[in-house]
Amino acid sequence: MAERVAILGAGAMGSALTAPAVDAGNEVRLWGTWLDDELVAAVQAGAPHPRTSVVVDARVRAFGCDELEAALRDATIVVLAITSDGVLDVLAHAAPHLPAGAPVVITTKGFGRDDGGRVGVIPPRLEAAVPGVAPVVAIGGPCKANEVAARRPTASVYGCRDRAAASRAAAVFSTPRYRVEVSDDVVGLETVAAMKNVYAIALGACQGLAPRGGEPWHNLQAAVFARAVAEMAVLAGAVGGRHDTAYGLVGVGDLEVTGLSGRNKVYGERLGRGEAPADALREMRDAGQVVEGVPAAGLARELAAQLAGDGHLQTGVLPLLDAVLDLIGPGADPAERLSAACLPPAV
Amino acid sequence: MAERVAILGAGAMGSALTAPAVDAGNEVRLWGTWLDDELVAAVQAGAPHPRTSVVVDARVRAFGCDELEAALRDATIVVLAITSDGVLDVLAHAAPHLPAGAPVVITTKGFGRDDGGRVGVIPPRLEAAVPGVAPVVAIGGPCKANEVAARRPTASVYGCRDRAAASRAAAVFSTPRYRVEVSDDVVGLETVAAMKNVYAIALGACQGLAPRGGEPWHNLQAAVFARAVAEMAVLAGAVGGRHDTAYGLVGVGDLEVTGLSGRNKVYGERLGRGEAPADALREMRDAGQVVEGVPAAGLARELAAQLAGDGHLQTGVLPLLDAVLDLIGPGADPAERLSAACLPPAV
Numbered sequence: 001m002a003e004r005v006a007i008l009g010a011g012a013m014g015s016a017l018t019a020p021a022v023d024a025g026n027e028v029r030l031w032g033t034w035l036d037d038e039l040v041a042a043v044q045a046g047a048p049h050p051r052t053s054v055v056v057d058a059r060v061r062a063f064g065c066d067e068l069e070a071a072l073r074d075a076t077i078v079v080l081a082i083t084s085d086g087v088l089d090v091l092a093h094a095a096p097h098l099p100a101g102a103p104v105v106i107t108t109k110g111f112g113r114d115d116g117g118r119v120g121v122i123p124p125r126l127e128a129a130v131p132g133v134a135p136v137v138a139i140g141g142p143c144k145a146n147e148v149a150a151r152r153p154t155a156s157v158y159g160c161r162d163r164a165a166a167s168r169a170a171a172v173f174s175t176p177r178y179r180v181e182v183s184d185d186v187v188g189l190e191t192v193a194a195m196k197n198v199y200a201i202a203l204g205a206c207q208g209l210a211p212r213g214g215e216p217w218h219n220l221q222a223a224v225f226a227r228a229v230a231e232m233a234v235l236a237g238a239v240g241g242r243h244d245t246a247y248g249l250v251g252v253g254d255l256e257v258t259g260l261s262g263r264n265k266v267y268g269e270r271l272g273r274g275e276a277p278a279d280a281l282r283e284m285r286d287a288g289q290v291v292e293g294v295p296a297a298g299l300a301r302e303l304a305a306q307l308a309g310d311g312h313l314q315t316g317v318l319p320l321l322d323a324v325l326d327l328i329g330p331g332a333d334p335a336e337r338l339s340a341a342c343l344p345p346a347v
Numbered sequence: 348m349a350e351r352v353a354i355l356g357a358g359a360m361g362s363a364l365t366a367p368a369v370d371a372g373n374e375v376r377l378w379g380t381w382l383d384d385e386l387v388a389a390v391q392a393g394a395p396h397p398r399t400s401v402v403v404d405a406r407v408r409a410f411g412c413d414e415l416e417a418a419l420r421d422a423t424i425v426v427l428a429i430t431s432d433g434v435l436d437v438l439a440h441a442a443p444h445l446p447a448g449a450p451v452v453i454t455t456k457g458f459g460r461d462d463g464g465r466v467g468v469i470p471p472r473l474e475a476a477v478p479g480v481a482p483v484v485a486i487g488g489p490c491k492a493n494e495v496a497a498r499r500p501t502a503s504v505y506g507c508r509d510r511a512a513a514s515r516a517a518a519v520f521s522t523p524r525y526r527v528e529v530s531d532d533v534v535g536l537e538t539v540a541a542m543k544n545v546y547a548i549a550l551g552a553c554q555g556l557a558p559r560g561g562e563p564w565h566n567l568q569a570a571v572f573a574r575a576v577a578e579m580a581v582l583a584g585a586v587g588g589r590h591d592t593a594y595g596l597v598g599v600g601d602l603e604v605t606g607l608s609g610r611n612k613v614y615g616e617r618l619g620r621g622e623a624p625a626d627a628l629r630e631m632r633d634a635g636q637v638v639e640g641v642p643a644a645g646l647a648r649e650l651a652a653q654l655a656g657d658g659h660l661q662t663g664v665l666p667l668l669d670a671v672l673d674l675i676g677p678g679a680d681p682a683e684r685l686s687a688a689c690l691p692p693a694v
Contacts, residue, residue, distance in 0.1 A: 142569030150562065153686040155570035170694045179690035215497065218604040222489030223502035226600030233594070247580070247594050249691075253573030256603070257565040339500040343526035344596075347517045 002026050003172050006075035008090055010036040010043065010062065012051035012145035013107045014081030018060045019149050020178035030056065031063040031071035033082065033090060040064050054149035072097035077105065077172055084110040084122060088129055095130045103165040105137045105158070109193045110292060111299040119303040121190035121239070123160075135162040137169045140189040140250040141181070142257040148178060157181045157250050159189035181249060188241020189250050192232045195321075196255045197293035198300060199228035201268035202324050203259035205334045208272020220338060227320045227342040228255055235304070238313040264293040268327075277328045297324050349373050350519050353422035355437055357383040357390065357409065359398035359492035360454045361428030365407045366496050367525035377403070378410040378418035380429065380437065387411050401496035419444035424452065424519055431457040431469060435476055442477045450512040452484045452505070456540045457639060458646040466650040468537035468586070470507075482509040484516045487536040487597040488528070489604040495525060504528045504597050506536035528596060535588020536597050539579045542668075543602045544640035545647060546575035548615035549671050550606035552681045555619020567685060574667045574689040575602055582651070585660040611640040615674075624675045644671050 005021045007014045010032035021028045032040035039050060043062040048055050056062070063071040072078065076099050082090045087108045098104065108122050123136040141157040148154050156178065160166035163184040170180035183189060206221035232255070233246035245251060259265055263284065270280040284291055300321055307313035323341035326332040352368045354361045357379035368375045379387035386397060390409040395402050403409070410418040419425065423446050429437045434455045445451065455469050470483040488504040495501050503525065507513035510531040517527035530536060553568035579602070580593035592598060606612055610631065617627040631638055647668055654660035670688035673679040 142566050142573070144565050147562070147564070147566045152562075152564055152566060153570070153682065153690055154566040155573070155690045167694065174694045176693075177686075179692070180694055181691040182694065215494070215499075216608070217494070217499055218491055218607055219489055219494045219499060219501040221607075222600040222604040223500070223596065225603040226489070226502070226596045226598075229594060229599050247576060249570065249573045251573075252576050252599050253569040256572040257569040260565055260568075261563070335500065339524075343500055343502045344528040345526070346523075347514065347521045347527055347529065 003076040004074055005029065005077050005079065005172060006031065006072050007079040007081055008068075008071070008094060009033060009081035010039040011081060012049070012149075014079070015039065015043065015049045015056050016052055016054075016145035016149035017079060017081065017107070017173065018056050019054075019151055020173045020175045022057045022059050023151070023175040023177070024173060026172060028060045029063060029071045029075070030060050031068055032065055033086065034065045037065065049149065052146040052149040054146065068093060069097055075099055077102050077169065079105040079107070081107045084108050084112055087122065088126065091126055091130055091133070095133060098133065100134075102134050103137045103160065103169045104134050105139060105169050107139050109190065109197070110296055111194050111303060118306060119299050121187050121194070123186050123190060135160050135165040136186070137166050138186050138190050140193045140254065142249060142253040144257060144261075151177050154178050155181065155249050155253070157183055157189060157248070159183040159186040161186050183245065183250075185236070185241045185245045187239045188236035188245035191235050191239045191241060192246050192251045193254065194296045195232050195235060195300060196228075196251070196258050197264045198297045198321060198324055199224070199232070199255060200258040200262065200264035201271070201291075201293045201297070201327070202228065202320060202338060203255075204265035204268020205272035205327060205338060207265070208269035209335055217335070220335070220342070223342040224320065224338055225255065225259070231318050231320050234313070234317050235300070238307045239303075263289045263291050267291040267293070271327050272334050277330065281328075293324075294328055297321065297328065301325060350423040351421055352376065352424050352426065352519060353378065353419050354426040354428055355415075355418070355441060356380060356428035357386040358428060359396075361426070362386065362390065362396045362403050363399055363401075363492040363496035364426060364428065364454070364520065365403050366401075366498055367520045367522045369404045369406050370498070370522040370524070371520060373519060375407045376410060376418045376422070377407050378415055379412055380433065381412045384412065396496065399493040399496040401493065415440060416444055422446055424449050424516065426452040426454070428454045431455050431459055434469065435473065438473055438477055438480070442480060445480065447481075449481050450484045450507065450516045451481050452486060452516050454486050456537065456544070457643055458541050458650060465653060466646050468534055468541070470533050470537060482507050482512040483533070484513050485533050485537050487540045487601065489596060489600040491604060491608075498524050501525050502528065502596050502600070504530055504536060504595070506530040506533040508533050530592065530597075532583070532588045532592045534586045535583035535592035538582050538586045538588060539593050539598045540601065541643045542579050542582060542647060543575075543598070543605050544611045545644045545668060545671055546571070546579070546602060547605040547609065547611035548618070548638075548640045548644070548674070549575065549667060549685060550602075551612035551615020552619035552674060552685060554612070555616035556682055564682070567682070567689070570689040571667065571685055572602065572606070578665050578667050581660070581664050582647075585654045586650075610636045610638050614638040614640070618674050619681050624677060628675075640671070641675055644668065644675065648672060
């Protein structure tokens with residue numbers, strides 16, 4: 001069933017999702033925010049997208065920032081491929097033009113704060129902020145944008161409290177190369193997706209230890225990996241989701257790829273090599289590289305405190321999160337700190 | 348509590364385990380099999396061990412092949428660091444000299460066949476083959492021998508149907524750098540440990556695809572990783588163990604390290620690059636590199652058939668195992684085969 005798909009946000013992930021969307025036979029529009037002018041111009045010129053190096057399919061129509069209404073006209077499904085700090089704003093602008101009852105799909109990850117200052121995942125906040133908006137479907141799973149754009153095989157997970165909405169969105173994007181698993185555990189999915197960026201810093205730190213001694217620290221890295229999975233499962237359960245979400249594509253799968261490459265892993269690697277955390281972060285920021293795991297770690301600590309206060313989480317069950325928070329502060333020794341957090345207790 | 352520890356098998360893992368054993372204050376003996384003369388000579392000479400490049404602690408006393416009885420005299424705990432094809436033989440030789448009631452610790456992984464030809468894990472076979480032998484404690488978890496020998500941080504799991512025996516063995520070897528988790532799921536542990544070698548071939552194959560196209564296939568690799576974890580959990584349950592064993596150090600942890608390095612991953616990488624499976628295997632064998640995942644995959648298929656026959660396993664629930672078996676045969680396209688096995692089904 002072909003639909004009219006409007007993808008809002010022309011960055012790496014937004015532009016990448018045009019590939020399965022057109023391949024699946026839909027009419028696809030791509031709208032760029034006020035930050036995306038250069039990206040939209042590249043798409044309109046048929047040039048490689050600056051973030052993925054892949055040329056967006058010529059059947060995709062690209063819209064500039066002032067063409068939001070046109071991009072959304074008669075759309076039957078909308079995707080918000082917007083970072084967590086901008087997604088609410090874009091949704092507010094788009095709300096009057098959204099198709100009634102159709103799912104709103106988001107690629108947004110991470111934790112946010114509601115008006116009362118409480119930390120939580122994004123989908124319930126969007127649904128609460130724009131009353132009458134359709135159910136929010138969150139995309140999770142191991143999904144590097146440039147590989148989706150290049151049509152390399154990808155397994156994704158679409159989560160929504162309304163499973164039928166997730167299934168509908170999944171059907172719109174599914175192709176032989178981009179396959180979608182459907183889940184109703186949207187809070188677990190978003191929590192695990194945010195935490196994997198935090199834990200990728202720790203995996204990167206293990207990789208950074210190698211150059212110091214000349215030999216890999218694979219045993220420690222593996223212990224960190226297993227500890228990360230355990231903590232993602234605990235948190236998924238504490239927020240009202242399922243432990244299993246941490247054991248599947250969204251958890252172990254995405255942690256694997258995020259620990260292999262990406263900015264969180266690179267930042268961790270620099271910490272492992274002994275660079276000062278603040279200096280490494282500033283240098284990466286100056287190079288335009290946002291390390292999402294750093295703010296996510298701070299918010300996760302707040303979330304854990306909230307959950308403990310509500311009786312949903314015991315204290316002391318997230319030693320690796322605590323270790324990452326120590327590592328991104330000054331003075332912690334990565335090997336010692338990660339060993340203390342991730343090796344089993346003395347018998 | 349200091350013990351007299353006899354480690355039988357002077358290869359990489361046997362010699363590596365002398366490090367935590369002496370560090371924990373025990374009297375430690377290392378006995379070499381008829382294949383280990385050169386290794387024992389190196390240890391006795393104070394030279395680096397040929398397999399780990401680490402000098403074995405001078406407090407360790409090394410015994411040659413004809414000194415088995417002396418190595419075992421008054422020992423209070425025995426470790427068999429022997430490959431699966433030799434472990435029964437060594438145990439039979441050692442049996443008359445084993446300390447009564449003390450746990451026998453094995454580092455052996457993989458599946459074997461009982462006298463009736465049925466496939467299963469090693470510990471019950473050892474206990475059945477040498478009546479009166481003490482409970483067998485199996486070591487699992489992400490534990491590269493050279494890192495243990497070099498005293499880099501390592502998390503290990505000791506599993507035994509008799510949890511007290513596992514705890515006693517764990518206490519003998521635990522140090523601040525080599526920490527041990529205790530489990531009573533020995534069949535799950537050994538099954539998952541064997542399967543991770545099979546699935547590391549698939550992870551390696553994904554890594555081998557990169558040089559072909561010049562870009563990584565991380566999304567596929569992550570989907571393979573998640574699928575591997577799911578299948579390890581299914582098999583652990585089917586053999587009478589626990590799904591959770593696949594989600595911890597023995598499963599996700601060891602899979603992570605085995606997918607990063609080692610012979611199974613290297614063999615898979617060669618398959619991913621398009622080398623003929625039989626040629627790659629022969630070249631590695633000629634170079635003395637045993638690819639344990641290859642025989643383990645065949646035995647795992649037999650085990651799965653047995654379990655299905657006994658009503659413990661549904662058919663079709665191990666698509667990645669089937670894919671690996673296809674990849675190590677001729678003619679399969681790794682990217683297509685792994686995608687078919689590991690991406691979610693079409694919606």
